[in-house]
Amino acid sequence: MSVIKADAYGHGAITAAEALKESDAFAVARLKEGVFLRQKGVEHPIVLLEGVNTEQDFITASEYQLSPVIHLHSQIQLLQTLTLPKPLAFNWLMVDSGMHRLGIRPEQVEMALTLLAESSNISGEVGLMSHFANSDLDGDPRNQKQLAHMLALKHKTSLPLCLANSAAVICLAESHQQWVRPGLMLYGVSPFSDKSGTELGLKPVMTLKTQLIAVYDLEVGDQVGYGGEWTAEVPTRIGVASIGYGDGYSRHLSNKAEVIIRGIKAPVIGRVSMDTICINLNHVEQAETGDDVIVWGTANLAVEQLATLAETIPYELVTVLCQRVNKEVINGES
Ligand SMILES: *Cc1c(COP(=O)(O)O)cnc(C)c1O
Numbered sequence: 001m002s003v004i005k006a007d008a009y010g011h012g013a014i015t016a017a018e019a020l021k022e023s024d025a026f027a028v029a030r031l032k033e034g035v036f037l038r039q040k041g042v043e044h045p046i047v048l049l050e051g052v053n054t055e056q057d058f059i060t061a062s063e064y065q066l067s068p069v070i071h072l073h074s075q076i077q078l079l080q081t082l083t084l085p086k087p088l089a090f091n092w093l094m095v096d097s098g099m100h101r102l103g104i105r106p107e108q109v110e111m112a113l114t115l116l117a118e119s120s121n122i123s124g125e126v127g128l129m130s131h132f133a134n135s136d137l138d139g140d141p142r143n144q145k146q147l148a149h150m151l152a153l154k155h156k157t158s159l160p161l162c163l164a165n166s167a168a169v170i171c172l173a174e175s176h177q178q179w180v181r182p183g184l185m186l187y188g189v190s191p192f193s194d195k196s197g198t199e200l201g202l203k204p205v206m207t208l209k210t211q212l213i214a215v216y217d218l219e220v221g222d223q224v225g226y227g228g229e230w231t232a233e234v235p236t237r238i239g240v241a242s243i244g245y246g247d248g249y250s251r252h253l254s255n256k257a258e259v260i261i262r263g264i265k266a267p268v269i270g271r272v273s274m275d276t277i278c279i280n281l282n283h284v285e286q287a288e289t290g291d292d293v294i295v296w297g298t299a300n301l302a303v304e305q306l307a308t309l310a311e312t313i314p315y316e317l318v319t320v321l322c323q324r325v326n327k328e329v330i331n332g333e334s
Helices: 005-010 013-019 031-039 055-063 073-081 106-118 141-157 166-171 303-309 314-319
Strands: 026-028 046-048 066-068 091-094 126-129 161-164 208-218 236-241 258-261 264-269 277-280 292-296
Touching (some): 005 013, 013 031, 026 031, 031 046, 055 073, 073 106, 106 126, 126 141, 161 166, 258 277, 303 314
Parallel strands (some): 046 066, 091 126, 126 161
Antiparallel strands (some): 208 236, 208 292, 264 277
């Protein structure tokens, strides 16, 4: 089950759905994302990980043959009272095995399954889903505890399990069971803060690129950008690249990140603006206006490294890319 929520982690939901068409199913978070995939012709089973809470949303899910995850008793009650245009298929009950985010408590699962089995709005068997809170911490005993809850339920009910996100796919083989549910790793990015994608054999799908829109020289003492947070201590050639926080390039990368120009790494200097960043070109002497600027997506300039510099996770950097950023599919077979 390939997770393509949040516009496939910023990569483009339709592009990702086509590239991942051999998946047995897709998962998104919200109804709107599922409807969008259907309107674009995606025919796979589509799970809505957040579920839905109103009669109208259940009806829409039914009309578009989407599969909202059941994680609340009130959702089961709603299904007992209404009659959907078509029964929901490919159903999943989310179990709270320890994360305490969404899910029915393990001791209430059998009752919930009984009620769902009686509902004419549910067709076929209901699988059991759960989510790990700490699967990115390899060897953390809390993962085994969550897994034990789910294996016990599988033993009691003989239903299929769907547990593993990317980190568990990579590090927790016992969690694989009948279905896996990776997101981030499909895009070639590591879910671990202490292991790079390259170390895991992953290859970044996304290369984020822009161009230099100006190149000129600064004198000693010249300050760069809002707040003048960078001052030239030697004569400096500066380049201005067309990307900023208005594109999703984090302002927390101000004065910290690097980019690649003509194969050479060059530091981002001064604050990130809405539309631009400034770059120290003293070691890229040939650089000129119009040159490509690689912002992330190579083995030596991975989004994981930039996430560490920005004190966040790569999930955030890739998902917040804005509509203004052009997405071009290269080597895509679709
Ligand atoms: C986002 C999400 C996933 C995918 O997680 P990754 O860490 O990106 O692999 C799986 N399951 C649920 C419930 C999610 O919300």
